[in-house]
Amino acid sequence: MKTSIAKALFQSHSYIEYRKLISDLLRQQQSTSKTPSEELTHYSSLNDTRMQRLDKTMVVPETIISKLTSLKETYIWLVISEGWCGDAAQLLPIFNKMALASDGIIDLRIVLRDENEELMQLFLTNKTKAIPKLIVIHKETSGALAHWGPRPKDAADLITDYKKTHGTIDEAAKTALQLWYLQDKGRTTQLEVLDMMLDLDNPEV
Structure with missing residues (x-):
């Protein structure tokens, strides 16, 4: 690993x-995908605005x-993402603001999924390459x-329940x-990620 x-x-x-990177690609009518399409470029444009x-x-x-700045260890948040991913567009700004607020305790780094298959x-999430995925590294x-x-x-529950009811994930x-x-x-993302970090930073608690 x-x-x-x-x-x-x-x-x-x-x-x-x-x-x-995303903005530069959009100026060329492209996305981060290795298999470009108008649809993915459209999603990337929406995400850039978001x-x-x-x-x-x-x-x-x-x-x-206050809890982020009280963490005893230092960490890297390595996030697997893509510019066309709607969830990543919603979550990366949160990760960034939290990392900045940590006063140097957390260093945010981002990689593209399709360039980092290994x-x-x-x-994986349920055997799928779902993103974004935040990996906490000491x-x-x-x-x-x-x-x-x-x-x-x-x-996640919202999407799971929708799929059970409708059989597919549509617009x-x-x-x-x-x-x-x-x-x-x-709010939910910040609390979930913070709880994870506190558990890691205080393994004996």
């Missing part, structure tokens, strides 16, 4: 670099900031300690999911 992580980190992007909005509006509460295979040992994703539990399901994210304002 360490080899896969080392390879991924070597070619990883900062949040600013990732945002620039991320711009969330970069401006996403807030990390002081209660969460890494992705280690973090900065000193480079060991992967835990992972989170591709969605907060309530959002209505995607709209319902985006509405959930809009109403939640990042």
Whole structure:
């Protein structure tokens, strides 16, 4: 696993670099996909707009900031993503704001799923390459300690229940999911990720 992580980190992007990569590709009417399509470029464009909005509006509460800055160890959050992924567009701005709020304790790095097949295979969700996937790495040992994703539990339950009822994930399901994210304002994600970090930082508690 360490080899896969080392390879991924070597070619990883900062949040600013990732945002620039998506924007540069969109100017060429392209997406991060290895198999370009108008549909994926369209989703990437929507996601770029969403991320711009969330970069401006996403807030990390002081209660969460104080706990992030009290973590005893230092970590890397390695996120597997793609520009066309709707969930990634909703969640990456949250990860970024939390990492920035940690005062150097957390370093956010991002890699593309389709360029990191070996890494992705280690973090499948129900045997699928669902993204985004946040991998928590101990900065000193480079060991992967835990992972989170591709969605907060309530959002995942929404999609699971929809699929059980309708048999498929269609545009209505995607709209319902985006509405959930809009109403939640990042609260659930922040709490779930924070709880994971506190558990890792205090293994004996």
